[in-house]
Amino acid sequence: MQRKKIFVSFDFDHDSDLKMLLVGQAKHPDTPFDIWDSSVKEHMTGDWEKKVRDKIRNVDIVCVLCGTQTHTAAGVGIELEIAKDLRKEYFLLAGYKDKACTKPTSATAADKMYNWTWDNLKTLIHGGR
Secondary structure, three states, X not given: OOXXXXXXEOOHHHHHHHHHHHHHHOOOOOOOEEEEEEOXXXXXXXXXXXXXXXXXXXXXXXXXXXXXXXXXXXXXXXXXXXXXXXXXXXXXEEOOOOOOOOOOOOOOOOOOEEEOOHHHHHHHHOOOO
């Protein structure tokens, strides 16, 4: 299978550890994806939404890592809106199996949150939803 380029959207203030775990998983020998870009914390000069739009435009799929505070992360909500505007495939991944994870505000009621397992991740990357 062809490797997919993914953009990882996550709550930088609360879930940076989740992103680092996903980066580690991307190094797995049979990984079906490359992390192409992700949410940023640093101040972006100018129109940051345009810059994020350009980043998302260059990927195949968007992975939204959901933690316990994702519903309060405005940037994650905007990144998901941008992905939808660009008609990019996306999925919501529960970052914690033992905590209540929340969806970004721009997610719909129909957007399912998937458990983070290696098998699920490989399936989701290739459109299995």
